[in-house]
Amino acid sequence: MRTPQTVGILGGMGPAAGADFVRLFVEACAVLLRARGQAVGDQAFPEHWLAQVPVPDRSEAIESAQLGAHQPLEPMLQALGRLAALGSRAVAIACNTAHAWHETLQQRFPQIEVLHVAREVAAHLAARGVQGAALMATEGTYRIGLYEQAMARAGIACHLPREDERRLLMRGIYEGVKAGDRALARSCFSRVALQLAQRHGPVAIVMGCTEIPLGLQGADEVERLDLLDPAQVLASALASRAYHLGAAP
Amino acid sequence: MRTPQTVGILGGMGPAAGADFVRLFVEACAVLLRARGQAVGDQAFPEHWLAQVPVPDRSEAIESAQLGAHQPLEPMLQALGRLAALGSRAVAIACNTAHAWHETLQQRFPQIEVLHVAREVAAHLAARGVQGAALMATEGTYRIGLYEQAMARAGIACHLPREDERRLLMRGIYEGVKAGDRALARSCFSRVALQLAQRHGPVAIVMGCTEIPLGLQGADEVERLDLLDPAQVLASALASRAYHLGAAP
Numbered sequence: 001m002r003t004p005q006t007v008g009i010l011g012g013m014g015p016a017a018g019a020d021f022v023r024l025f026v027e028a029c030a031v032l033l034r035a036r037g038q039a040v041g042d043q044a045f046p047e048h049w050l051a052q053v054p055v056p057d058r059s060e061a062i063e064s065a066q067l068g069a070h071q072p073l074e075p076m077l078q079a080l081g082r083l084a085a086l087g088s089r090a091v092a093i094a095c096n097t098a099h100a101w102h103e104t105l106q107q108r109f110p111q112i113e114v115l116h117v118a119r120e121v122a123a124h125l126a127a128r129g130v131q132g133a134a135l136m137a138t139e140g141t142y143r144i145g146l147y148e149q150a151m152a153r154a155g156i157a158c159h160l161p162r163e164d165e166r167r168l169l170m171r172g173i174y175e176g177v178k179a180g181d182r183a184l185a186r187s188c189f190s191r192v193a194l195q196l197a198q199r200h201g202p203v204a205i206v207m208g209c210t211e212i213p214l215g216l217q218g219a220d221e222v223e224r225l226d227l228l229d230p231a232q233v234l235a236s237a238l239a240s241r242a243y244h245l246g247a248a249p
Numbered sequence: 250m251r252t253p254q255t256v257g258i259l260g261g262m263g264p265a266a267g268a269d270f271v272r273l274f275v276e277a278c279a280v281l282l283r284a285r286g287q288a289v290g291d292q293a294f295p296e297h298w299l300a301q302v303p304v305p306d307r308s309e310a311i312e313s314a315q316l317g318a319h320q321p322l323e324p325m326l327q328a329l330g331r332l333a334a335l336g337s338r339a340v341a342i343a344c345n346t347a348h349a350w351h352e353t354l355q356q357r358f359p360q361i362e363v364l365h366v367a368r369e370v371a372a373h374l375a376a377r378g379v380q381g382a383a384l385m386a387t388e389g390t391y392r393i394g395l396y397e398q399a400m401a402r403a404g405i406a407c408h409l410p411r412e413d414e415r416r417l418l419m420r421g422i423y424e425g426v427k428a429g430d431r432a433l434a435r436s437c438f439s440r441v442a443l444q445l446a447q448r449h450g451p452v453a454i455v456m457g458c459t460e461i462p463l464g465l466q467g468a469d470e471v472e473r474l475d476l477l478d479p480a481q482v483l484a485s486a487l488a489s490r491a492y493h494l495g496a497a498p
Binding site for chain 1: 278
């Protein structure tokens with residue numbers, strides 16, 4: 001068996017989502033090991049590093065578009081540089097909105113692969129034969145058209161929530177998960193998910209912000225929906241890279 | 250508010266436990282922030298790094314006592330050195346058995362504080378007024394007397410499982426959690442926990458291996474026991490250090 005590659009996770013956006021991403025990555029590695037008939041044990045996992053650094057609010061920075069201290073790029077570049085110095089060959093960003101800076105991050109560190117969550121999700125949906133998906137995300141992610149572009153390229157229709165539903169999502173993310181109020185998060189997110197499913201029929205619903213799956217954990221009311229966690233798709237993609245299996249989609 | 254200190258987590262032993270430790274640390278930070286009346290948001294968390302590196306089996310190394318490639322010390326020293334280089338002022342080791350090498354790790358990096366899980370747990374139990382506790386752990390942890398010594402110093406009696414119960418624990422750890430079979434882990438761990446509670450009465454039961462709480466998650470049969478997760482105590486201690494609140498016990 002070839003020694004797995006070292007990989008990195010750029011987190012802190014928020015920290016709970018970063019921690020959960022490591023859990024998903026470890027699970028994805030175990031799935032890959034089993035699929036290849038290899039024993040799952042501590043020493044079979046790839047070396048991986050998680051950077052949880054304070055990064056100014058991503059959605060706010062996209063809204064205000066002012067340069068300076070509030071820009072999230074600087075701390076992300078620093079953390080990515082350190083992940084590269086630690087030997088990471090591929091890095092996943094555990095925040096959807098932060099992908100607004102993906103191109104710059106990738107350009108500055110051409111020696112490593114910076115995975116792109118929306119491209120991985122679009123490839124995953126296309127492989128499943130999905131033709132349409134609804135998107136739950138932050139204002140920042142809608143503003144930059146992160147998933148819309150990646151899905152359009154893969155021939156998948158992207159349905160967006162209404163103004164009032166977007167406000168509910170932002171409330172669940174900021175006053176809910178990020179502030180530690182999981183009950184509020186759950187009620188905001190499940191309401192929007194159910195409305196999207198009612199409006200668009202049996203489409204896949206992409207939980208395009210790492211805080212949303214955390215708020216919906218164990219929520220029976222959305223159990224029958226086809227909810228897709230991009231963090232899970234991204235974690236699998238990172239595991240593939242670590243075991244030399246992956247190629248960019 | 251003083252800028253929190255950067256802290257590190259030495260994980261990979263196993264990787265699932267390392268990921269779970271970050272979750273516990275993030276939760277402990279949120280608890281501290283709330284207790285101080287400060288808003289919980291992404292930017293309020295301390296910078297922290299998780300190193301998940303392959304480390305040879307700790308219990309095996311303690312049993313065989315042979316030097317060389319199988320020694321876990323070398324990769325732990327390398328990872329700790331990199332966590333120090335990243336700016337960590339305090340580091341927690343997310344593995345009980347690995348504390349066999351605590352003294353050497355601390356001596357090599359005197360500029361940082363390497364937290365000691367058993368000392369933190371003993372101080373926590375003493376603060377609660379507990380006089381006796383039962384210990385679920387690996388053979389390696391029993392062999393080095395990790396908790397027995399720390400508890401003796403704190404005036405707490407430490408009750409150990411019988412030979413056959415120890416074998417059950419090792420099975421739950423290696424064939425259960427580390428190999429991804431959570432059902433097996435749960436049955437092994439809960440049997441020993443219930444037997445300890447029956448034999449020693451209403452004592453605290455210390456889950457002195459990071460894999461044990463993972464295997465007992467959501468196990469109703471042990472719900473009434475006074476189970477203590479050292480990882481939770483250690484995560485709180487690390488959060489205290491990050492916010493300049495902690496002192497070694």
